[in-house]
Amino acid sequence: MTIAFWAIPAILAITLHEAAHGFVAKRCGDNTAWLLGRVTINPVKHIDPVGTLLVPGLLLLGSMISGTSGLLFGWAKPVPINVRRLRNPRNDMIWVSLAGPVSNLIQALLWALLAKLASWFAPSQVLFEFILEFAFAGISVNLMLMAFNLLPILPLDGGRILSCLLPSRWAWQFSRLEPYGMFILIALIATGMMGVLVGPLVSIGQSLVGLVLSI
Numbered sequence: 001m002t003i004a005f006w007a008i009p010a011i012l013a014i015t016l017h018e019a020a021h022g023f024v025a026k027r028c029g030d031n032t033a034w035l036l037g038r039v040t041i042n043p044v045k046h047i048d049p050v051g052t053l054l055v056p057g058l059l060l061l062g063s064m065i066s067g068t069s070g071l072l073f074g075w076a077k078p079v080p081i082n083v084r085r086l087r088n089p090r091n092d093m094i095w096v097s098l099a100g101p102v103s104n105l106i107q108a109l110l111w112a113l114l115a116k117l118a119s120w121f122a123p124s125q126v127l128f129e130f131i132l133e134f135a136f137a138g139i140s141v142n143l144m145l146m147a148f149n150l151l152p153i154l155p156l157d158g159g160r161i162l163s164c165l166l167p168s169r170w171a172w173q174f175s176r177l178e179p180y181g182m183f184i185l186i187a188l189i190a191t192g193m194m195g196v197l198v199g200p201l202v203s204i205g206q207s208l209v210g211l212v213l214s215i
Helices: 003-027 049-066 089-120 125-149 157-165 170-173 176-191 193-213
Strands: none
Touching: 003 049, 003 089, 049 193, 089 125, 089 157, 089 176, 125 193, 157 170, 176 193
């Protein structure tokens, strides 16, 4: 039951994150993802067996066994973006990259709104607690995914945004770090620095969620 509470919001969070990238890319002139059927809420189109199922499942299982609240993250199949089709490649790529994390923030706020509505209208305490469990998982997953993806490390969204903001010469030098991005992320997780880096971004998201819950 606990896995179901977390798996459903996690798959939804990752699916809408990727679909948002494709949707904004289409609005900016690149319909590659649209033509490939990736601008959809169908999770099958976005699921990566390792990043969407195995890694988050193992992390959640480890947290359950140890009784601790660890970092939960994952990824989906990247949405294909043809930068050359964007009307203004450098500026548009910023918006395309931001679309995923913003979609997660919006989802976190909607989960918070669901919890608030349940506190007003749930006909029983049991149903309220059931919805609250789902909402807590949805808020937590989306805020962690948002914060994780905003880290300025390639190939994460934050790395793409930073690359577009840097002068061309520096951006080219920065792009050379992309093959090492996964090793950097693994090192951050192994040393416990990942939590330190994503913590402030999660706190900002929690403050916004708190505003919804205080209505």
